[in-house]
Amino acid sequence: MTLLSPDPRGLLTGARYLAELDDGRELYLDGQRVPNPAEHPAFRPAAEELGRLLDLQHLPEHRELLTFKDPDTGLRLARAYQPPTTLEELRVQRRSAEFWHAEALGQQGRSPAFMASIAVGVHDFRHQLASADPRFGANAEAWYRHCAQNDLVLSHALGDPQIDRSANPLDDPDLALRVLSENEHGIVVRGAKQLTTLAPLAHEVLVYLSASFTQGRAEQFVVWFALPLNTPGLITLAREPLGTAAWGHGHPLGARYDEQDAMLFFDDVLVPWDRVFLLRDAGLARRGLARINAWSAYVGHIRYRERLRTLLATATLLAESIGVSQFRNIQEDLGRLAGYAELTEYFLDAAENRGALTDAGLFAPGDTFASRVWSAEVAGDAVDIVRRIGASGLLMQPSPGDLANPRLRPHLERYMRGRETDVELKSRLFRLAWELTGDGFGQRQDLYEYVHRGDLARNRINVFHRYDQSATRARLLALLDPATSVQEARA
Incomplete structure (x- = not known):
């Protein structure tokens, strides 16, 4: 039994x-139940926006930047799927x-672009996976190519359900996805995963390590696999939509990017x-x-830089629109937000300068x-700067219906x-x-920035343990050594 396509189709169109x-x-x-997300009003705008972006790959002016020629098939493929082998190839991925x-x-x-880089990572790690089996x-390797x-x-899908984080999955197996059995066809899994962003609009899901359950006897919960989202027995429950066109120009971002x-x-x-x-x-x-x-951490930082740029430009336009852009406190806030955006450039440059070849021959940031x-740490402050500048004006603005009302329009203009x-x-x-x-x-979006990189406290602790203080x-310690102090005194 296989779920891998034998006939590659190349670049997606919208x-x-x-x-x-x-x-x-x-x-x-x-x-x-939603029979087809592409036709449902809650999903259609975001799906169509993804389709628009995918179509850009086919425009002649973007061809070399957004695609590459697959040496195995001769097909043009998405640049994000290209495994970089040199620093210059990594920088092309960045652009x-x-x-x-x-x-x-x-x-x-x-x-x-983000998720393709994780598939590249799986491809890069294939030799280590082969050492186990x-x-x-x-x-x-076959899945990456597929x-x-x-x-x-x-x-x-990474996270496990928020049922009882103080408990051990060995005592309550519903706390984590687990392997129930193995047979000649594959493994049977039962459980749940959160928070699977984009699942309603994706072809496939990659399931891998839950870092919480890798100690001792809990290894039965450690499994990596990938499946199409239409696999029998796999149920996708979407949250309430956050983008709607019900109020005209009020939701241009949510409608496209939720x-x-x-x-x-x-x-079961x-x-x-083979999956x-x-x-x-x-x-x-x-x-x-x-x-x-x-590679996904690198690409994720590219995305975050663009979010910071969007927040900065929005804050600047707000300040200009109400005549406060020259106020000292406003410029200080805008300067801090501009500093955040610029620092992301430094981090990307540092990732490139620290890059090296992996044992599989790829150039990794x-x-x-x-x-x-x-x-x-700074994500919340970046949002707060925009809020402070917009202040109460963020809460009260006329709708398209208000603007079209002849009785209201003169007052709105004034x-x-x-x-x-x-x-x-x-x-x-x-x-x-x-x-x-x-x-x-x-x-x-604000909560996403805070949680998607993992537990902040744990990550701070990891930074401490990783940093070489030796x-x-x-x-x-030499300075504090009494023998050293006596020698310096005599000198």
């Missing part, structure tokens, strides 16, 4: 992508990701053997977690783990205009700022 979402998946929203995330204003955390290395040669849109987060329920799902990459090897899983995410901690800004443009601007920072979509400690 039309093909939307058609492929009608695949019989078991997707639910608000208790109702390609910059283009994608600029188009999406930094709002697509789980863009195809030769089949797993071969499976990882994704790349069909330009699949991917999601990934990626949808989801719970996945694995109701059969995972074919299994790792099984019950906690040590290998822990080593692999950082390795396969080396160097570790900038502390930059991920920093990103989570009392709700801005400095050299008409009331309609000001309304659209402030509503955009509210969506970025205050409504359901904005709050979700030389400075030795100098201090």
